[in-house]
Amino acid sequence: AELERDLVKAVETGQFVLYYQLQVRGPSWPVGAEALIRWPHPERGLISPAEFIPLAEETGLIVPLGWWILENACRQLVAWERKAETAGLTLSVNVSARQFYQPDFVERVLEILEKTEADPRRLKLELTESTLASDLGGIIDKMRVLKQRGIGFALDDFGTGYSSLGYLKRLPLDELKIDQSFVRDVLTDPNDAAIARTIVALAESLGLQVIAEGVETPEQWKFLAELGCPAYQGYYFARPLPIEQFEETLRQML
Ligand code: G
Ligand code: G
Ligand code: MN
Ligand code: NA
Numbered sequence: 445a446e447l448e449r450d451l452v453k454a455v456e457t458g459q460f461v462l463y464y465q466l467q468v469r470g471p472s473w474p475v476g477a478e479a480l481i482r483w484p485h486p487e488r489g490l491i492s493p494a495e496f497i498p499l500a501e502e503t504g505l506i507v508p509l510g511w512w513i514l515e516n517a518c519r520q521l522v523a524w525e526r527k528a529e530t531a532g533l534t535l536s537v538n539v540s541a542r543q544f545y546q547p548d549f550v551e552r553v554l555e556i557l558e559k560t561e562a563d564p565r566r567l568k569l570e571l572t573e574s575t576l577a578s579d580l581g582g583i584i585d586k587m588r589v590l591k592q593r594g595i596g597f598a599l600d601d602f603g604t605g606y607s608s609l610g611y612l613k614r615l616p617l618d619e620l621k622i623d624q625s626f627v628r629d630v631l632t633d634p635n636d637a638a639i640a641r642t643i644v645a646l647a648e649s650l651g652l653q654v655i656a657e658g659v660e661t662p663e664q665w666k667f668l669a670e671l672g673c674p675a676y677q678g679y680y681f682a683r684p685l686p687i688e689q690f691e692e693t694l695r696q697m698l
Pocket of ligand 2: 465480538600601624657658659660677678679680684
């Protein structure tokens with residue numbers, strides 16, 4: 445209850461920071477980042493989203509918080525376009541079901557793009573399988589309008605939900621994200637390796653991009669590369685970092 449009260453205040457005053465986690469192709473070609481929120485609580489220090497996102501979902505605070513995140517991510521994209529080492533990077537933003545199902549979702553996204561002057565072609569929205577579980581027609585309509593502006597859509601945590609292949613076929617997605625639970629033991633568990641390989645093949649045959657999450661070691665990276673996965677995100681490349689450190693990491697990679 446105390447945390448909830450603090451969260452209400454934090455949302456009112458925008459008391460959050462975005463961290464950025466690098467996404468690469470090949471061994472080290474930076475192509476983008478995922479924005480991951482952090483809450484610097486005045487007394488409790490940095491609170492992980494694993495702790496407050498569920499509370500934000502329950503209370504509905506995820507909706508205003510989600511708008512704060514998207515607007516700040518778009519502002520970051522505009523700043524990136526102005527610098528050589530970051531121009532052209534995409535930025536992936538997690539969108540929760542509750543935010544996506546707002547009747548004015550599309551309108552608000554377009555408003556934020558206009559207001560910030562961010563390039564929609566650099567923005568990717570990450571949805572999860574549970575977000576896409578109902579009212580497929582309505583979901584597709586929303587996605588289509590935003591895709592016409594150039595926004596991309598990624599399916600986050602792919603393989604952990606229950607989306608059918610029929611869904612996958614109909615949804616206008618751009619990218620599948622192989623969940624980190626399949627990457628963790630990919631070297632030792634043949635089932636995980638088979639799943640990772642299958643997701644890569646599936647993405648390829650559906651004309652989708654694919655990125656592996658949670659890559660922590662060079663061995664995992666090599667293994668995934670050999671089974672055909674072209675893009676990666678994980679601690680091996682970079683942790684989620686505050687903006688200054690994220691940009692410093694990029695400069696060192698050039
Ligand atoms: O960033 P990781 O560091 O600990 O995030 C933990 C969980 O919180 C993940 O499931 C992640 O998807 C979620 N999360 C992190 N940042 C955001 C965000 O900006 N919006 C939403 N909706 N979820 C987020
Ligand atoms: O749910 P979502 O996929 O949006 O959130 C990504 C989560 O994965 C965040 O909590 C992020 O901090 C975490 N993460 C990113 N890279 C790694 C990694 O290499 N290993 C582990 N264990 N977690 C990671
Ligand atoms: Mn994500
Ligand atoms: Na994920």
